[in-house]
Amino acid sequence: MIVAYLRGKNRNFSISFQQEYLISYALKKGIAIDFTEIDDDPFSTILEERSTLLSLLHSLKEGDRILVYDLWVISKKVGELTKVFDCILKNGVSVIIARQDVVIDDKTSLKTLVYLLSEQREQNLHAQHKVMGRPKGSFSKSKFDKYKSEILDMLEQHLSVSEIAKRLGVSRSSLKDYINSRSLKEIVDSKKIPQMTRTHTRQAPALSTECTLKNQKIQQKEH
Structure with a gap:
């Protein structure tokens, strides 16, 4: 199975840009994308609290x-x-x-x-060195954040x-700026783009317990 993984909240590389690039790349390489996952967590979110990425990894x-x-789609932090x-x-x-055009697997040097x-x-x-003030590609909190789910639904x-x-x-005007800055329309539109699919019948075990990455928020609730 091939999962196209997109990262939101980047002013320079929108979700639609990433998706179009990956579809073009897949066609060129003759590979089929089974489905698309969109990570809309802020870049300031630590790895252990990125529920979208962690859920994908464990599936x-x-x-x-x-x-x-x-590479920054996964994380900008080398340690992560x-x-x-x-x-x-x-x-x-x-x-x-x-x-x-690089593949990272267990054979990678x-x-x-x-x-x-x-x-x-x-x-x-x-x-x-280049950016002054707030890091490039990051967003400050907005009064519209609490309405985000409702806005996406509408x-x-x-x-x-x-x-x-x-x-x-x-x-x-303020709402329009928020929708554009968070690429919300692109998130909605990306769900409508037909995915290149293939039959996937192979049965294999999910990630083993050797993968120690856990969702901190879930762990805190459990305790």
């Missing part, structure tokens, strides 16, 4: 592949990337990085992994921004 089986536009790679490689899952992680670290350092119902603003009792 994967040996031989499954994750297709991403670039190391944890994810350790988790998936122990269980026979691979990652395809489309932009660099240490030299390649070090190069990829070093490149991500360099990108992080470059961004820190967008799926094809309601206009004006109608949504009227129902929520908020400014149309």
